[in-house]
Amino acid sequence: xxxxxxxxxxxxxxxxxxxxxxxxxxxxxxxxxxxxxxxxxxxxxxxxxxxxxxxxxxx
Numbered sequence: 001x002x003x004x005x006x007x008x009x010x011x012x013x014x015x016x017x018x019x020x021x022x023x024x025x026x027x028x029x030x031x032x033x034x035x036x037x038x039x040x041x042x043x044x045x046x047x048x049x050x051x052x053x054x055x056x057x058x059x
Contacts, residue, residue: 001027003057006038011048019047025057 004026011019024041028034035054042049 001029002034003027004031004034004038004054005057006034006041006054007052008038008042009048009050009052010044011050013047021052022049026054031056 006024006026008022008024009019010022024038026034026037026041028037031054035051038051038054042051
């Protein structure tokens with residue numbers, strides 16, 4: 001399994017600039033499967049979370 005970094009925009013209307021970027025680490029075999037797993041993490045209770053990009057992790 002390889003590690004990938006998924007970068008999201010976490011929208012929150014209560015913040016001054018409307019949100020912030022956040023990163024999550026995902027383990028997957030290919031970048032396509034990492035994107036699929038990242039899309040599943042877009043759901044959140046309030047506000048919104050939008051996937052910006054998935055890149056190979058630099059450890």
